[in-house]
Amino acid sequence: MILGIDPGSITTGFGLITEEKGEMRCVEYGSWGATSKTIFTERLLFIGLGLQEIFLKYKIRAAVVEKTFFAKNVDSVTKLSHARGVCIYEAARARVPIFEYSPTEVKRNVVGYGRAGKDQVQLVIGQLLKLPTDVMTKYDMSDALALAIYHCRVAGTKQKIKEREILL
Amino acid sequence: MILGIDPGSITTGFGLITEEKGEMRCVEYGSWGATSKTIFTERLLFIGLGLQEIFLKYKIRAAVVEKTFFAKNVDSVTKLSHARGVCIYEAARARVPIFEYSPTEVKRNVVGYGRAGKDQVQLVIGQLLKLPTDVMTKYDMSDALALAIYHCRVAGTKQKIKEREILL
Numbered sequence: 537m538i539l540g541i542d543p544g545s546i547t548t549g550f551g552l553i554t555e556e557k558g559e560m561r562c563v564e565y566g567s568w569g570a571t572s573k574t575i576f577t578e579r580l581l582f583i584g585l586g587l588q589e590i591f592l593k594y595k596i597r598a599a600v601v602e603k604t605f606f607a608k609n610v611d612s613v614t615k616l617s618h619a620r621g622v623c624i625y626e627a628a629r630a631r632v633p634i635f636e637y638s639p640t641e642v643k644r645n646v647v648g649y650g651r652a653g654k655d656q657v658q659l660v661i662g663q664l665l666k667l668p669t670d671v672m673t674k675y676d677m678s679d680a681l682a683l684a685i686y687h688c689r690v691a692g693t694k695q696k697i698k699e700r701e702i703l704l
Numbered sequence: 705m706i707l708g709i710d711p712g713s714i715t716t717g718f719g720l721i722t723e724e725k726g727e728m729r730c731v732e733y734g735s736w737g738a739t740s741k742t743i744f745t746e747r748l749l750f751i752g753l754g755l756q757e758i759f760l761k762y763k764i765r766a767a768v769v770e771k772t773f774f775a776k777n778v779d780s781v782t783k784l785s786h787a788r789g790v791c792i793y794e795a796a797r798a799r800v801p802i803f804e805y806s807p808t809e810v811k812r813n814v815v816g817y818g819r820a821g822k823d824q825v826q827l828v829i830g831q832l833l834k835l836p837t838d839v840m841t842k843y844d845m846s847d848a849l850a851l852a853i854y855h856c857r858v859a860g861t862k863q864k865i866k867e868r869e870i871l872l
Contacts, residue, residue, distance in 0.1 A: 576792075577792055577795075577796045577802060578796070580789060580792055580793045580796060581793065581796040581797065584793050584796075584797070585797075604782055610778055610781060613778060613781065613782055613785070614772055614781055614782075615785075616785075617781070617782045617783075617785030617786050617789065618785050618786070618788060618789030618792065619789060620786060620789070621748060621785065621786030621787060621788070621789030621790050621793075622789050622790060622793045624744075624745055624748055624786065625748045625749065625752045625789075625790045625793070627745075628745045628746070628748060628749040628752075629749065629752070629753075634745060
């Protein structure tokens with residue numbers, strides 16, 4: 537099973553997929569919600585405890601997060617990195633290897649266009665995993681599923697995988 | 705007991721102090737080490753598990769971290785924020801309120817000069833807590849202790865404290 541995680545400073549989406557006989561299937565997806573009024577400390581707690589539950593519930597082979605964007609403004613990078621740190625930490629605590637890919641390479645592979653919009657990603661993910669698109673109310677879930685799908689596809693070449701593990 | 709934490713992308717220092725009859729005493733201090741060759745995921749694990757142990761071992765009233773610098777380059781802010789996220793998360797899991805102060809206000813109060821160097825901070829902390837300075841081999845420990853001392857001093861005015869809790 538492969539877990540995609542899309543950390544955000546407000547909500548963090550996740551998507552869990554499995555591959556059986558060459559076909560990918562969605563096991564669970566969701567988002568740890570918060571509003572902009574939820575205090576920051578509590579938001580980090582939601583994400584971490586949510587992930588902890590997922591890691592306990594399923595036997596996960598790999599966790600995948602988006603590479604950090606350096607183009608965004610420093611304030612959002614800072615907040616996002618706090619959330620991302622908690623995600624990587626929970627994966628490490630669960631002894632699950634964690635990988636990172638840029639959104640561009642994921643979209644290029646999954647949607648066929650590196651600069652695809654979030655609505656396009658959602659549409660393609662829905663078709664690929666046979667999910668009713670109206671169920672995925674938030675983009676962070678489809679982005680998380682896209683990461684998991686991409687990892688599942690490239691995971692065949694083990695050498696490549698080893699290189700991508702976060703060693704920063 | 706008040707725990708000061710100085711998160712860093714390589715090592716993270718901590719310092720635990722207590723106040724008895726108006727006198728501050730150092731209970732424990734140290735640093736979760738890593739080298740620049742330790743993989744990033746593992747560094748986050750060291751910090752988080754180290755903090756978890758401290759929170760289990762002692763009854764801590766407040767945890768204190770440095771405010772994030774926005775002046776540093778984006779890459780170091782990113783790495784530092786991952787580590788800082790893990791610290792805040794572990795404090796939240798332990799239900800310990802967490803506070804943040806700028807290094808300038810801490811140094812102005814503790815050393816008497818807001819732009820004091822790390823060696824000056826170490827010297828003053830050593831004198832205040834009656835510690836042999838050569839024991840504190842790393843600056844992140846003295847910086848952590850300075851945060852704890854500052855919080856201990858301002859904690860008298862409860863209103864002020866409430867305001868400073870991380871609500872970002």
